[in-house]
Amino acid sequence: MTFPMVFSKEVAAARKAGTAIVALESTIITHGMPFPQNVETARIVEQDVRDAGATPATIAVMNGALHIGLEADVLDSLGQAQHVAKLSRADMASCIAMGGTGATTVAATMIAAQLAGISVFATGGIGGVHRGAETTFDISADLHELAQTAVTVVAAGAKAILDLEKTFEVLETLGVPVIAYGQDSLPAFWSATSDMPAPLRMDTAAQIASAQITRTAMGLAGGQLICNPIPKDAEIAADILAPVIAQALAEAEAQKISAKAVTPFLLDRIFTLTEGRSLTANIALVRNNAALAAKIAAEMVKPQG
Numbered sequence: 001m002t003f004p005m006v007f008s009k010e011v012a013a014a015r016k017a018g019t020a021i022v023a024l025e026s027t028i029i030t031h032g033m034p035f036p037q038n039v040e041t042a043r044i045v046e047q048d049v050r051d052a053g054a055t056p057a058t059i060a061v062m063n064g065a066l067h068i069g070l071e072a073d074v075l076d077s078l079g080q081a082q083h084v085a086k087l088s089r090a091d092m093a094s095c096i097a098m099g100g101t102g103a104t105t106v107a108a109t110m111i112a113a114q115l116a117g118i119s120v121f122a123t124g125g126i127g128g129v130h131r132g133a134e135t136t137f138d139i140s141a142d143l144h145e146l147a148q149t150a151v152t153v154v155a156a157g158a159k160a161i162l163d164l165e166k167t168f169e170v171l172e173t174l175g176v177p178v179i180a181y182g183q184d185s186l187p188a189f190w191s192a193t194s195d196m197p198a199p200l201r202m203d204t205a206a207q208i209a210s211a212q213i214t215r216t217a218m219g220l221a222g223g224q225l226i227c228n229p230i231p232k233d234a235e236i237a238a239d240i241l242a243p244v245i246a247q248a249l250a251e252a253e254a255q256k257i258s259a260k261a262v263t264p265f266l267l268d269r270i271f272t273l274t275e276g277r278s279l280t281a282n283i284a285l286v287r288n289n290a291a292l293a294a295k296i297a298a299e300m301v302k303p304q305g
């Protein structure tokens with residue numbers, strides 16, 4: 001028994017040649033950004049990966065097949081589709097079995113990347129521990145995935161709508177290396193820095209690749225989270241965002257938004273409340289992450305000494 005896995009032309013060629021590939025998720029396209037910026041961004045990010053010397057593999061489930069790399073027309077239709085499922089570890093297999101279509105979250109994209117032999121993945125921000133998780137228990141499956149699937153995830157930290165302290169505590173408990181790129185503090189998604197010291201710091205793509213390879217060689221399961229700060233000229237200061245996030249959270253609570261709907265609801269409200277500035281920053285940070293991921297992927301495919 002197997003399941004359908006479809007590679008885009010460029011990903012198939014890169015696999016054959018053994019060159020660097022970077023996985024990209026699709027929930028950010030369907031649930032994280034409005035149309036048409038979502039499709040435009042997805043395309044630009046794919047080009048950023050190419051420009052930095054790797055092949056992009058945007059991942060999604062289309063009509064029951066796991067797609068590793070989306071042809072341009074498929075990406076277009078996914079970006080405009082309504083009511084696409086948001087797939088995590090819990091629901092990816094059932095979506096494939098039922099012939100469905102769904103976008104992959106960080107957790108599901110990591111699983112798909114590993115199945116396809118891709119070891120580096122770029123996104124915006126991972127899911128994490130939601131504020132108020134002590135009563136709702138809303139903790140993203142992304143965290144457990146990092147603990148068990150050997151894929152290096154490049155993000156701008158966890159989304160600042162979350163309880164960042166609790167998110168990093170859980171990652172520590174799960175044994176996930178959290179590595180800040182080029183600075184001592186953890187970035188906070190829309191803001192480049194925070195007052196949280198980074199557990200680990202690395203300054204080169206080669207160091208990051210070597211750490212993942214060493215981890216796997218030691219028999220340690222799981223990946224690593226690379227926290228790459230948003231470029232300074234694109235950041236939104238944390239004190240400007242704090243009241244906006246607070247308002248979005250209050251609205252989510254008043255409207256009893258729960259489960260998978262929480263993150264998309266908050267991102268959409270913050271987009272409106274910042275008059276689009278949050279989206280501009282989000283696009284800048286994803287592009288920055290794609291470029292770093294491509295460099296790490298290039299290091300990963302070099303013969304290791």
Ligand code: PSU
Nearest residue numbers: 027028032105106124125127140260263
């Ligand atoms: N990063 C972004 N925008 C997003 C997401 C990440 O810049 O929309 C998505 C990712 O797919 C991540 C998901 O896995 O949000 C987390 O959702 P949840 O909190 O329901 O686990």
Ligand code: MN
Nearest residue numbers: 138139140259
């Ligand atoms: Mn959740």
